[in-house]
Amino acid sequence: MSSLETPVSRRLQSVKHIIIVLSGKGGVGKSSVSTQLALNLYRSSPTARVGILDVDLTGPSIPRMLGLDGHGVHQSSDGWVPVYADGAEARLACMSVGFLLKKKGDSVVWRGPKKNGMIRQFLSDVRWGDLDYLVIDTPPGTSDEHLSLLEHMAPVHSRLSSVIVTTPQAVALMDAMKCLSFTRAVNLPILGLIENMSGYVCPCCGEISNVFSTGGGEEMARREGLKFLGSLPVDTELVSLLDASEVSADDAEKPAESFRLLEEYSATPSAKLFQHILEGVAVSLEDQQAVESR
Amino acid sequence: MGQTRSDDPTATADVPENAPEHCPGTESEFAGKSDACAGCENQETCASNDPKLPDPSLPFIKDRMAGVKRKILVLSGKGGVGKSTFTAQLGWAFAADEQVQTGIMDVDICGPSIPTLLGIASEQVHSSASGWSPVYVQDNLAAISVGLMLPSTSSAVMWRGPKKNGLIAQFLKDVDWGALDYLLVDTPPGTSDEHLSVVQYLKESGIDGAILITTPQEVALQDVRREIDFCRKVGIRVLGLVENMSGFVCPGCKTESQIFKPSTGGGKRLAEEMGIELLGCVPLDPRIGKSADYGVSFLDEYPESPASIAYLSIIDRIKEILGDD
Numbered sequence: 329m330s331s332l333e334t335p336v337s338r339r340l341q342s343v344k345h346i347i348i349v350l351s352g353k354g355g356v357g358k359s360s361v362s363t364q365l366a367l368n369l370y371r372s373s374p375t376a377r378v379g380i381l382d383v384d385l386t387g388p389s390i391p392r393m394l395g396l397d398g399h400g401v402h403q404s405s406d407g408w409v410p411v412y413a414d415g416a417e418a419r420l421a422c423m424s425v426g427f428l429l430k431k432k433g434d435s436v437v438w439r440g441p442k443k444n445g446m447i448r449q450f451l452s453d454v455r456w457g458d459l460d461y462l463v464i465d466t467p468p469g470t471s472d473e474h475l476s477l478l479e480h481m482a483p484v485h486s487r488l489s490s491v492i493v494t495t496p497q498a499v500a501l502m503d504a505m506k507c508l509s510f511t512r513a514v515n516l517p518i519l520g521l522i523e524n525m526s527g528y529v530c531p532c533c534g535e536i537s538n539v540f541s542t543g544g545g546e547e548m549a550r551r552e553g554l555k556f557l558g559s560l561p562v563d564t565e566l567v568s569l570l571d572a573s574e575v576s577a578d579d580a581e582k583p584a585e586s587f588r589l590l591e592e593y594s595a596t597p598s599a600k601l602f603q604h605i606l607e608g609v610a611v612s613l614e615d616q617q618a619v620e621s622r
Numbered sequence: 623m624g625q626t627r628s629d630d631p632t633a634t635a636d637v638p639e640n641a642p643e644h645c646p647g648t649e650s651e652f653a654g655k656s657d658a659c660a661g662c663e664n665q666e667t668c669a670s671n672d673p674k675l676p677d678p679s680l681p682f683i684k685d686r687m688a689g690v691k692r693k694i695l696v697l698s699g700k701g702g703v704g705k706s707t708f709t710a711q712l713g714w715a716f717a718a719d720e721q722v723q724t725g726i727m728d729v730d731i732c733g734p735s736i737p738t739l740l741g742i743a744s745e746q747v748h749s750s751a752s753g754w755s756p757v758y759v760q761d762n763l764a765a766i767s768v769g770l771m772l773p774s775t776s777s778a779v780m781w782r783g784p785k786k787n788g789l790i791a792q793f794l795k796d797v798d799w800g801a802l803d804y805l806l807v808d809t810p811p812g813t814s815d816e817h818l819s820v821v822q823y824l825k826e827s828g829i830d831g832a833i834l835i836t837t838p839q840e841v842a843l844q845d846v847r848r849e850i851d852f853c854r855k856v857g858i859r860v861l862g863l864v865e866n867m868s869g870f871v872c873p874g875c876k877t878e879s880q881i882f883k884p885s886t887g888g889g890k891r892l893a894e895e896m897g898i899e900l901l902g903c904v905p906l907d908p909r910i911g912k913s914a915d916y917g918v919s920f921l922d923e924y925p926e927s928p929a930s931i932a933y934l935s936i937i938d939r940i941k942e943i944l945g946d947d
Contacts, residue, residue, distance in 0.1 A: 571841055
């Protein structure tokens, strides 16, 4: 399979690692984890080049989280130009169907084949340039988008890996198990599991409540022989940051002077916790490469 | 029933079995026109621009749905905002009246939560001469879900759209509900195959309306805005909006704080902006999630909780809007 050359493999030739963020269930924080993963990879080295691709076609959240709402995608002779979240530095590229919509309230009502076509275009037509990491944010479930991704990226399969996100309650863990069965069926390596929304610290008295119970993710990782990357509590600062990074219409077209989102993100409690998760991801990636080269 | 096709997860479901290797799929715009189609026995059918014939299951669905008084969809663009939890509570609340027959249909094929929420995860659907028998939670509350058909709870259903649509059609025509007062349809997040199919299949029988669920933060509202746009495009009446997880009362100091801050005005603003009714706001209570995990009714377990009171007033309002109180 790997000798097969396709427009997708040609385009992704210059991408070193492709990390797919998965979770069976919706609303567990795939997009926020994807965003954080991209931001942390970005700041891990002053030269790291990171891309983030949002294949949640009917509910794209990445533009909002990166504060890129209202931006548009430009066409160049060499394909679609992604939107850069860090302005002139151009090391954090982002692509989402959200950039292609006229109005933010527009719905994308597409059946499978159209979604498949869009994903193929995202993979083959976006001018990412050289990337160290491409983080792919997926919609919930194990359906069209996921199958299409894997299908189109089959020629670059050796560079693919995934991160599974779950919340601690049983309902979410059950879907995470389904997601795990999926990765096994399609032979997708897993870098590890992240437990999100585990606990909430009351801003008033500091008491930790387990809003969605706790520990279930770690337990599942142990049972299934997965690496547990860490747990992230509900962080209201992060929620507000990713939610409110509003860009006014005038600003939308001109690049920001500094990468404000990253600065503000670095100050949140989650950023510190994610540092640890990122180390785990880096170790897993090295292990994976060691296995590949053997 | 219940095969998950785990043997070949990447098979395109809209490719007929007798198709050549590089078949573009019958729903593709290249159907019948691509190079691979030359010599395929289906080429003529695919290439012809005849409008697709109406789905043969439509009359059967209409027959089956004739016995259902009210059909209500529970929608939300975003995942994890509490669609299934709300559906289950609504089901239990309707079924609290012994005279009312309620059915819950879970069309979230890839992530069915309804069986767990209703505490019937270990049950299986049986088929009989009159169709599939739904699983009964109590005398007057029945449910159908793909989760009740899988060999194990961890089996993944890796299906593309057309296969999901097929199952939804079967849910609508083959499930032997008997006479129902309410059929609640719990949907997956997004606006895609499942939603379009339910709407198309139920077009003739008529959908009484949709309840939209959101959480207060803008990331969720964005998706709900898209869902409202979808409802308008396909002509479904929006009964109203429910804001879930709005505010959290710390069990320690009883102070209410906002976990998911309504940075852009929350459900209230959205409802005003889109001209729909805000049915109510349900505060976040860790016991809701607990009850869901154990498959018990939160309303029965904690009738005194503010969340229960909010749920009940929303449910009353829904009945009022439908003219059923």
